Amino acid sequence: MHPQFDPVALSLGPIQVHWYGLSYLLAFVLFMWTARLRLRQGAMAGQGWTTRDVEDLMFFGILGVILGGRLGYALFYKPELYLAQPLEILKVWQGGMSFHGGLLGVLAAMALFARLRRRSFLQVTDLIAPCVPLGLASGRLGNFINGELWGRVADASLPWAMVFPQSGVMLPRHPSQLYQLLLEGVLLFVCLWLYARHRRGLGQVSGLFLVGYGVLRFVAEFFREPDAFLGLLALNMSMGQWLCVPMVAAGLVLWWRGARD
Numbered sequence: 414m415h416p417q418f419d420p421v422a423l424s425l426g427p428i429q430v431h432w433y434g435l436s437y438l439l440a441f442v443l444f445m446w447t448a449r450l451r452l453r454q455g456a457m458a459g460q461g462w463t464t465r466d467v468e469d470l471m472f473f474g475i476l477g478v479i480l481g482g483r484l485g486y487a488l489f490y491k492p493e494l495y496l497a498q499p500l501e502i503l504k505v506w507q508g509g510m511s512f513h514g515g516l517l518g519v520l521a522a523m524a525l526f527a528r529l530r531r532r533s534f535l536q537v538t539d540l541i542a543p544c545v546p547l548g549l550a551s552g553r554l555g556n557f558i559n560g561e562l563w564g565r566v567a568d569a570s571l572p573w574a575m576v577f578p579q580s581g582v583m584l585p586r587h588p589s590q591l592y593q594l595l596l597e598g599v600l601l602f603v604c605l606w607l608y609a610r611h612r613r614g615l616g617q618v619s620g621l622f623l624v625g626y627g628v629l630r631f632v633a634e635f636f637r638e639p640d641a642f643l644g645l646l647a648l649n650m651s652m653g654q655w656l657c658v659p660m661v662a663a664g665l666v667l668w669w670r671g672a673r674d
Contacts, residue, residue, distance in 0.1 A: 414575065414576050414578075415560050415563075415575050415576060415577045415578065415579075417560065417578065418432060418558045418559075418560070420432055420433065420558070420559055422435055432555060432558045432559070433555045433558070433559055435555075436551045436552055436554055436555025436558070437478075437479075437551070437552065437555070439548075439551040440547075440548030440549070440551040440552055441471060441474075441475060441548070443544075443547040443548050443551060444471055444474065444541075444544050444545070444547075444548050445467065445468075445471055447543065447544040447547060447606075448467040448470070448471070448540070448541065448544045449464060449467060451540065451543060451544055451609070452464070452467065454609065454610055455610070455611070455612070456609060456610060456611055456612045456613065457540070460536065460540075462540065466530070469526065470523075470526060470537070470540075470541060473522040473523065473525065473526045474519055474522060474523075474541070476518075476522055477515070477518035477519035477520070477521060477522030477523070478515045478518060478519055479515075479518075480518050481511075481514045481515045481516070481517050481518015481519060481521065481522075482510035482511055482512070482514050482515030482518060483510060483511075483514070484514055484518070485510075485511035485512075485513055485514010485515060485517060485518070486510055486511040486514055488514070489511050489513065489514060489652060489656070490511065490640060490643065490652065510552070512549070512552075512630070513653075513656040513660070516660075520538070523537045523538055523541070533615065535615050535616040535619055535667075535671075536615070538616075538618075538619040538622075539609075539613070539615065539616065539617070539618040539619050542605060542609070542618045542619050542621070542622035543602065543605040543606050543608075543609045543618065543622075545622065546597065546598050546599070546601040546602035546605065546626075547598060547599075547602050549593075549597050549598050549601075549626075550594045550595075550597070550598020550599055550602070551598075553590045553591070553593045553594035553597070553598060554590075554594055556590040556593075557588065557590035557591060557594070560577055560578070560579045561579065561590075562589065562590055562637065562638075563575075563577040563579070563580050563586050563587075563588070563589065563590070563637075563638055564586045564587025564588060564589030564590075564592070564636045564637050564638055565586060565587055565589070565635075565636055565637065565638050566582075566584050566585065566586055567585050567586055567587045568585070569585045571585065571587075573588060573591075574586060574587065574588075575587075575588045580638070586638070587636040587637070589633060589636045589637035589638070592633050592636055592637075593630070593633045593637070596629040596630075596632065596633050597626055597629050597630055597633065600629065601622075601625045601626060601629060604621075604625055605618065605621060605622055605625065608621055613671060614670075614671030614672050614673070614674045615671050615674055616667040616668070616670055616671040617667070617668050617671035617672060619664075619667055620663075620664045620665065620666070620667030620668030620669075620670075620671060621664065621668060622664070623660050623661065623663055623664025623667065624661050624664035624665060624668065625664075626657075626660065627657040627658075627660040627661035627664060628657075628661060630653060630654075630657050631653075631654050631657045631661075634650075634651045634653045634654045634657075637651070637653070639651045639652075640652065
């Protein structure tokens with residue numbers, strides 16, 4: 414049985430601090446920590462990055478994640494609801510963030526940062542790409558605590574199968590939030606961190622991030638319950654899987670171009 418955590422971690426009078434919000438705070442802290450470590454890697458030598466750059470990047474990134482993630486969820490998954498009730502978009506604490514929307518928001522924020530600092534856009538994304546997955550893992554932990562984005566029905570003999578009462582059906586399911594935490598978070602972080610330790614062609618680290626996330630998310634979607642209001646789309650693929658297809662394609666192009674330089 415899912416533990417049914419209280420979504421409110423702390424109440425301070427009229428102010429309520431939600432676990433979901435704390436998971437985002439942890440994501441930003443992990444980004445700062447890993448980005449500072451990244452500056453010490455030999456592959457970053459001679460590029461002129463400073464700790465102040467990392468702090469500014471996080472500020473831009475926070476705006477991109479929150480605005481892009483929320484707007485992406487509204488546009489990709491529930492456009493009718495949010496067009497009818499646009500103020501609902503502001504209720505971030507209720508959950509409902511799209512990774513793909515957040516990615517687009519971050520890319521837009523990084524493009525603005527690159528322009529202001531007169532740097533190559535791919536230089537910026539190559540810097541931050543290995544620092545993102547642990548933040549994604551934190552977000553998936555927030556999903557698990559909220560008891561949302563549960564998995565598909567699983568065989569009851571699966572030792573870690575879990576009942577999510579929020580689903581409305583008391584059947585054992587895959588805890589797909591934890592699968593995504595391990596795949597898109599921990600595993601992707603390890604792969605990118607090891608790969609980025611050595612000097613790579615411009616855009617190759619960013620390309621590997623897009624390919625790695627896209628493939629791992631595509632796999633995880635086979636265990637995640639499709640959104641009830643969308644179901645499975647063409648070729649029995651979920652919205653998340655379809656959004657991963659152009660992501661993987663773009664990543665392969667970036668990696669290939671970087672390998673030629």
